[in-house]
Amino acid sequence: MLLRVRDLKTYFRIKDGPARAVDGISFDINEGETLALVGESGSGKSVTALSIMQLLPQPAGYYAGGSIELQGKDLLQLPEAEKRKLRGSAMAMIFQEPMTSLNPVLTIGFQLLEPLLYHQGLTREQAYVKAITVLGQVNIPDPERRFHEYPHQLSGGMKQRVMIAIAMACEPKLLIADEPTTALDVTIQAQILELMKELQRQKGTAILLITHDVGIVAETADRVAIMYAGRIVESATCKQVLANPAHPYTVRLLQSLPSGEQRDRGLQTIEGRVPPAHRYPLGCRFADRCHVVQTACRTIDPVLLPIAEEHTAACILYDERQQGRRITPVEVRTPLPPRPRVDNLATGDTLLRVEGLKVHFPIRRGILKRIVGHVKAVDGVDLTIAKGKTLALVGESGCGKTTLGKALLQLIRPTAGRVVVNGQDLTELDRQALHPYRRRLQIIFQDPYSSLNPRMMVGEIVMEGMTVHGIGYDRRDREERVKEILGQVGLDPDVRYRYPHEFSGGQRQRISIARCLAVNPEFIVCDEATSALDVSVQAQILNLLEKLQTDLGLTYLFITHNLGVVEYLADEVAVMYLGRIVERGKTQEVFQNPRHPYTQALLSAIPKVDPHTGGEKIRLTGDIPSPSTPPTGCHFHPRCVHVMPQCRAQYPSTVPLSASHSTSCFLYEADARTVAQGNEI
């Protein structure tokens, strides 16, 4: 047994009494094993990690009880000097944000040498040799040169590798990874997860993986502990949890994951939110949100009970002593019944057409600010968006999908190309002439915290657009409409007089949606609208968007990197790479038969909840090139497994594969010719 945590209680002193962030959890990690700690934000995962690392924010946080034994030594009893010796050498931690966890003014090498010199007592020369070896182990190309570079010279994925290198430098027995890939793109995430697994195999390190992504858990973890409101509610091997989830919370969490299979069902949601850590309810903490809640749940605080070998759950459903057991585990797991999906595709009208759209940002240098180059964020995109449908725009960060979305709305003026709505090219219009179109085209942003003005009341926020566009003939009329719309997005009309900071992320996103709806738009760009939300809340918002689409006939451009969401929601998909669209088609076509090598890699890089369906993994090497100096020829050729000489020379033209499916790749040019010839005959 490497790590043994028993009844750990970590509380925080706040105004309203102790906040019980971690409230009596116990778990073990064996050598070479990966335990995944899964839960929504506010469940106490990160505090658990910080408690083990003895890095609690002082003096607010304190240990209210329990023990943390690492290799038989209770960390809570050790003096600070001893703890410092253990930190880094016996246990190490990787944080979520690689951009901020490296010090920007020190070289990579300096930061890597620090733990080696401190913990292992090596000489500078020995430490240097060791550092270079470690950098090589985490697949950093040209480690001697990188050693002397600063963090800003590396990409996000490289930085996270360096973080792993620093953490692994002293070969710790335990590695705590707190959302290690959340800030990274899927293809980079796949690389990092692979790397962690590889290092684990070589060195036998135990990993405590903290994540909210069930897919990652399925691919990497041996055992899983589900956390809710400071407690572990279910613990089992990874396979058991995914196949036979026992606790109602786990069940709902898994059912609220968007995927293609859920498409005809609608997403299961968990209503409400995690209770605040200083006001837990008396009985079961999940009772208020539970779909199989019983009266006994309100009074009895359930404990973890074995329900199978190596499988425990804290729910009175599994408590033999509770006679009032009327619900079977099978009932708990019953999914939503299938429902007919309303398909407005039939109209076939085009709402918006984009032709040759380019957005180039000039790079200026020197005193005279001469233009020395361009960042080609969007570089010639053609799209048609059909009325009442959802087009998903998929790609990794930096591929220009957000810029494209904003360019459609003329929030960023395009450099070239046309955006045609109702026969009118928006790029030709000036600010004033554009005004009536502003009402029809709207946008929902990713970050629910920065998209609402903190100094305006919700009512004012929703009403602003109506005032500008003269909707409703007086203030009272608008007020009525605001109430109606707030109801429509599932908020109480009384929230009009409150400020945005009083709401949770999901509620804020509802306010954002209400703000859009207030002006009766036809087209909404959802720019990563659910990426910042927890899964259960994401499911609520996705369901809401879907309902609004059926009720109001809205058209969405859904910009996202979450392919599960795409498969669940979108009618059509466009895959973007470095400013250009490389493949587009109906959702089923693209997901079941991806043709472009990039699409194939992207789809295979998503961690799957069921690892058997994935087929062979395609691992992309390297990072996304900079859009200021895109590779010659096909932008994707440096990372492509099928690269051919002609790929380096010129950019492939768009090849139609079927009436709705097309891609830009030389692999299919021959096929296309035969298709074309076949048509001629």
Added chain:
Amino acid sequence: MGSLLQSLWLALGFQPVILWSDILIYLLLGCGGTWLVFALRREDWQVALRQVTANRVAMISFCILGCYAAIGFLDTLHFRVVSASTPNGEGIQSVLDRLSAPLVERTEKTYSAPFATHLFAKETMQTPDGRQIRDFPRLQHAGTHLLNPDDKWSDIGKRLLIGLGWGLGIGAGLLLVIVWLGHRLWFGVFLLVATLVVTETVVLGQSYHIFGTDKTGQDVLYLTLKSVRTGLIIGTLTTLIVTPFAILCGILAGYVGGWIDDVIQYVYSTLDSIPEILLIAAAMLIFQVGLREEETIISADKRLIYLCVIMGITSWTGLCRLIRAEVLKLREIEYVQAADAFGVSRGRIMLQHLVPNVMHIVLISTVLRFSGLVLAEAVLAYVGIGVDPSMQSWGNMINQARLELARDPVVWWNLFAAFVFMLGLVLPANLFGDAVRDALDPRLRTR
């Protein structure tokens, strides 16, 4: 018409005089009052007000500031005494001058320490028997009732007790009334303390110089009281000249960008590169040349306003720079883009989305600047380009005291009085500013 008024003034015995700075103060009070009436109709401002009033430190600070403001206001009501012999009136006085007449009239020859009975400097005197001795002479207006100066301390003790009796009597009465009216207890306690301070000052001030006298023998307490108005005007007027200008320029530069940004940046970088003192000195010297011969108090008043304007011109750059940087950040933030997506006009975006979100910076820097300006006035007085030497100000007091700090024994009371009164103004201003900022930020608001 003119003669009619003249006879009216004659009948009343005084003629009101309105100086330029008085006009500005009345305007300020008028605008502030109107704004308050309008603001209090809005619900969110009422919530903010409730939060400020619930904050005890803020409210005590506010009351102290109120006392300063009251002193300053009394000093703003100017008039001339008119009588049949002087139909054009005597010199201009303020209500404060009249109220503190006992202090004004009791001028000694030169320095004397607080509660002293003797002058600070030795003089050659003739004793009744005709010998000439060199000793500290008795003061003419302090402790004169004492037969033996050695009884001073017991006399002071006695007077303190009398003052305490009066103060407690009146104060406790006020306290009871306050509690009976259902107001908060702290307000009553504050009134009690304030009454005590006033009664003790009155009782002691009648027969001693509480803060001593300065080089020309003027009572230092009177000088500090007169300085309150100067300090307040320099603090508020300058801030109010600067703030709207800095907000406008900062937001325009940050949000509109382009050549407007270039011009504004150019202007403030240029202004910043000239040493501030040099600029103020140059401007003040130019002003002095253009000053006509007038009554001293009028020209001193003009000089004060001019100083405010110049200090305003030199100190807007810092705030403008801060606001520009903040707006550069805010213009990319999503709620501004969302407003843009609604087709909200640029003016409205600036007013609705940008101004409220830079107000915290404005408030903090306003409070800091207020303190800074009150202090800067002292520096300018030192260089000789501050307010007119004939106008009482803390800066002038400190400047005079500076010359005497090297004396042995030290002449400390000038400096001490100015310090106590400045601290009494700047500290509550900072505390109150903090509370207001917190109350205006909905994120920090407690419901």
